[in-house]
Amino acid sequence: xxxxxxxxxxxxxxxxxxxSLSLSLPPxxxxxxxxxxxxxxxxxxxxxxxxxIVFSFLPSLFQCFRVKSKRLPPGSMGWPYIGETLKLYTQxxxxxxxxxxxxxxxxxxxxxxxxxxxxxxxxxxxxxxxVSGAHLFKPTYPPSKEKMIGPEALFFHQGDYHSMxxxxxxxxxxxxxxxxSVFEIEHLVLKIxxxxxxxxxxxxxxxxxxxxxxxxxxxxGPIEDLEKECIKNLxxxxxxxxNSMPLNLPGTPFxxxxxxxxxxxxxxxxxxxxxxxxxxxxxxxxxxxxxxKDEKVSHLTDSQIADNIIGVIxxxxxxxxxxxxxxxxxxxxxxxxxxxxxxxxEEIRRRIMKERRGLTWEDTRVMTFTSRVIQETLxxxxxxxxxxxxxxxxxxxxxxxxxKGWKVLPLFRSIHHCADFFPHPDRFDPTRFEVPPRPNTYxxxxxxxxxxxxSELAKLEVLVLIHHLTTKYRWEVMGDADGIQYxxxxxxxxxxxxxVSSRKINSM
Ligand code: HEM
Numbered sequence: 001x002x003x004x005x006x007x008x009x010x011x012x013x014x015x016x017x018x019x020s021l022s023l024s025l026p027p028x029x030x031x032x033x034x035x036x037x038x039x040x041x042x043x044x045x046x047x048x049x050x051x052x053i054v055f056s057f058l059p060s061l062f063q064c065f066r067v068k069s070k071r072l073p074p075g076s077m078g079w080p081y082i083g084e085t086l087k088l089y090t091q092x093x094x095x096x097x098x099x100x101x102x103x104x105x106x107x108x109x110x111x112x113x114x115x116x117x118x119x120x121x122x123x124x125x126x127x128x129x130x131v132s133g134a135h136l137f138k139p140t141y142p143p144s145k146e147k148m149i150g151p152e153a154l155f156f157h158q159g160d161y162h163s164m165x166x167x168x169x170x171x172x173x174x175x176x177x178x179x180x181s182v183f184e185i186e187h188l189v190l191k192i193x194x195x196x197x198x199x200x201x202x203x204x205x206x207x208x209x210x211x212x213x214x215x216x217x218x219x220x221g222p223i224e225d226l227e228k229e230c231i232k233n234l235x236x237x238x239x240x241x242x243n244s245m246p247l248n249l250p251g252t253p254f255x256x257x258x259x260x261x262x263x264x265x266x267x268x269x270x271x272x273x274x275x276x277x278x279x280x281x282x283x284x285x286x287x288x289x290x291x292x293k294d295e296k297v298s299h300l301t302d303s304q305i306a307d308n309i310i311g312v313i314x315x316x317x318x319x320x321x322x323x324x325x326x327x328x329x330x331x332x333x334x335x336x337x338x339x340x341x342x343x344x345x346e347e348i349r350r351r352i353m354k355e356r357r358g359l360t361w362e363d364t365r366v367m368t369f370t371s372r373v374i375q376e377t378l379x380x381x382x383x384x385x386x387x388x389x390x391x392x393x394x395x396x397x398x399x400x401x402x403x404k405g406w407k408v409l410p411l412f413r414s415i416h417h418c419a420d421f422f423p424h425p426d427r428f429d430p431t432r433f434e435v436p437p438r439p440n441t442y443x444x445x446x447x448x449x450x451x452x453x454x455s456e457l458a459k460l461e462v463l464v465l466i467h468h469l470t471t472k473y474r475w476e477v478m479g480d481a482d483g484i485q486y487x488x489x490x491x492x493x494x495x496x497x498x499x500v501s502s503r504k505i506n507s508m
Contacts, residue, residue, distance in 0.1 A: 070401035073118055075100065075108035083111025092484075093385065097121070097414050107400060117407040118400075119386075121414035123421070123440035128397055129389055129408050130448035131440075137389035137408055139450055144246035148238060148257055149314055150307025155450070162449070165308060168292055170453040172285040173218065178456055179361040184217050185464045186359045193468055196500040200478055203328055204495030207321035214461050215316040218454075219309055220271070221283020227267075234264045235313060242314075261310070268306040285312060312454070319383055320458045322489040326381040327374065327462055329492045330428050331470075332477050337373060337430065342470045344369045349471045364463045372430035374462050378444035380428055382413035383489050387446060412443050475500045 078084035088096045088110075097119065100108050106122035120126060129137050138158050146156055154165040171177065192210050212235070216228055241257020248255050272290060275282045281290035289305045331338040348363050386409045395402040402408060417425040421441040422432060445452035452458075469475075475498040483493035 070403075071399060072403075073107040073109045073400045074104040075110050077109065077111040077116065081114065083114070083116075085112050085114075088112055093486075094413060094417075097386075097411055098417075101414060107398070112407075115407045116403075116405075117409055118402055119409045119411055121411040121418070123415060123438070125397065126410040126412075126415060126443065126447065127440045129410050130387075130443075130446065130450070133395065133397070134448045134450075136392060136395050138392050140388045140390040140407065142246075144244070144254065145242060147246065148241055148261060149311045150261075150303065152301075152304045152307040153311030154308060155311060155315075158449075164294070166449070166453065168288050169285065169308070169312065172288045173453050173457050175361070175456055178460055181214075181217060181457075182359055182361050182364065182460070182464065184222065185214055185461060186468075188213050188217075189465050189468050193465075193473065197473070197502055198500070200497055200499045202495040203325045203498050204321060204491050207324040208317065210465065211317050211320040211324065211461065212313075214320070214457070215313045217284070218316065218457055219285045219312055221287065227271075231264065231267060234260045234267070235310075238264060238310070239314075239317075264310065265303070265306045268309060269302050272302055272305060285309065315452070316454050316457070318489055320454075320461055322383045322491050323374070323377060323381065323458065324462055324465060325491050325496050326383075327377045327466065328469075328475060328498065329477065329496055330377055330380070331373070332475060332498070334428055337428075338470065341370050341373055341466065345467050345470050348467065359464060359467060363467075364460060367463050367467070369430065370463060370466055371459070372433040373466075374459055375433045375442075376428060376430040379416045379422065379442060381490060382416045382444065384444070384446070385413040385490070386411045387450075410443075412446075415441055415443065472503055473500055474503050 076084065078087065084096075100110065100119065101121055107118065107120050107125055109116065109118050111117065120129060135158075139155060141156060149155070154162050154169065157165070188210060192206065196206065212232060213228075216223065216231065237260035238257045241254045241260075244253040244257070246254050248258060271286065275286070275290055281287035286305070286309060289300055289308060292300055331341065344367060348359075348366065352359060352363065389408045389410070391402045391404050391406050391408060394404050416422065418441075419425055421438055440447065445455040478497040478499055480493060484490050485493050485495075
């Protein structure tokens with residue numbers, strides 16, 4: 001079987017494998033007759049198949065010649081078919097990227113998972129791929145992910161359909177739309193924090209629980225607990241299939257995930273019907289999507305809405321949970337920063353207590369130092385280390401040739417860890433954000449048309465949780481505090497087990 005590029009629906013254009021034919025001949029035929037017969041038969045076969053052979057090899061030959069005659073970026077393509085996949089997956093991916101960068105520079109070629117790739121780690125190249133030349137590159141994901149989330153989710157599209165959906169999603173997560181969510185997010189924080197007290201928790205798992213609940217509110221508005229639990233169970237099952245082999249056979253995680261997806265769609269359809277029957281789109285992103293009408297007064301279909309709801313929950317969940325987990329890790333490792341954050345939060349808390357009210361959007365706007373800690377966490381941890389694009393046509397950039405169909409990976413993490421833009425990159429130093437970073441050097445939420453519409457919501461969640469956590473609790477990392485695991489986003493080892501206790505000096 002030919003290797004299948006996991007990021008493309010099509011098999012690669014490799015030359016066909018030679019066929020071995022076994023013929024059974026009548027015993028009366030002498031060897032010389034046989035030879036003559038075989039020679040003529042071969043000649044006839046060759047003549048008959050010549051046009052086929054020429055035409056099937058031509059595109060590959062032409063592609064090979066076209067690529068070889070142009071100046072590709074430096075780099076190595078590794079072994080045939082395997083490329084450098086083993087090299088990448090048998091070491092820390094960041095070591096792979098930085099070794100390559102040292103050897104070849106900011107733009108280099110490689111071959112990963114059956115796909116020829118160009119990796120880029122200069123701000124100018126990232127800007128070209130994601131912003132100014134964005135029309136030359138389309139987003140690309142493994143087909144299993146597209147099947148799980150749903151092909152009509154905005155991630156997988158370019159052009160009019162994408163920009164129409166992007167406007168709707170963005171509108172749901174603008175600061176003006178988020179103001180009202182502070183109360184609900186605080187409510188969730190006040191429910192989850194006491195459940196950690198005097199316990200050792202797995203930070204990542206708890207943050208996933210919290211981030212999921214916030215995502216549900218953002219997407220549906222307040223919903224009944226039973227409905228939420230049902231969606232959560234199905235989503236958990238779906239999530240297990242995201243990184244599994246796309247093998248739709250009974251018993252496989254992929255099969256179970258596809259079944260969960262079907263059930264999730266049914267629940268979402270029922271919710272849509274209920275809201276339509278009530279002539280009220282309701283709250284959250286679902287309300288916005290249900291209320292949409294274009295110039296021809298066409299609405300979005302049920303499957304378009306369902307795919308985008310699942311897509312947004314997917315995008316909002318693990319990413320935010322990883323950032324929350326890293327924030328706790330960095331604050332634990334840097335006591336002086338924890339004290340500075342606590343001082344800032346205590347001042348806000350005193351005001352809130354005096355005015356006998358809950359946290360407001362305005363309070364979160366004056367959490368200046370805490371916001372810098374979040375910015376530095378996003379830089380240092382670089383949750384999305386890189387993203388994938390695919391050249392939709394042959395592209396020339398800075399004298400290099402990027403062939404159509406090749407993957408292009410802007411390496412956010414390499415840019416965030418470049419000493420030219422962030423001096424002493426391995427030092428966790430929120431004060432570096434007292435000065436805004438140079439253009440195109442800081443992209444934790446991506447850049448250009450596909451940049452993250454949920455960045456403000458993600459930061460808001462962290463601020464609200466950190467406000468209550470630092471003013472009322474302390475945490476201690478248990479076991480070996482260092483090391484990173486990928487699942488799929490980088491998180492501290494074992495999900496950062498921490499022991500949580502209430503703060504000794506607690507006047508709040
Ligand atoms: C700290 C948490 C988060 C991080 C680090 C993050 C990061 C990113 C990045 C880097 C991209 C761009 C990917 C690319 O260019 O290929 C992206 C896209 C996206 N994010 Fe986030 N994200 C976070 C939280 C959220 C949240 C809370 C939501 C939803 C409310 C969300 C929804 C989306 C969506 C829908 C896209 C696709 C946009 C498009 O294709 O136009 N993200 N995110």
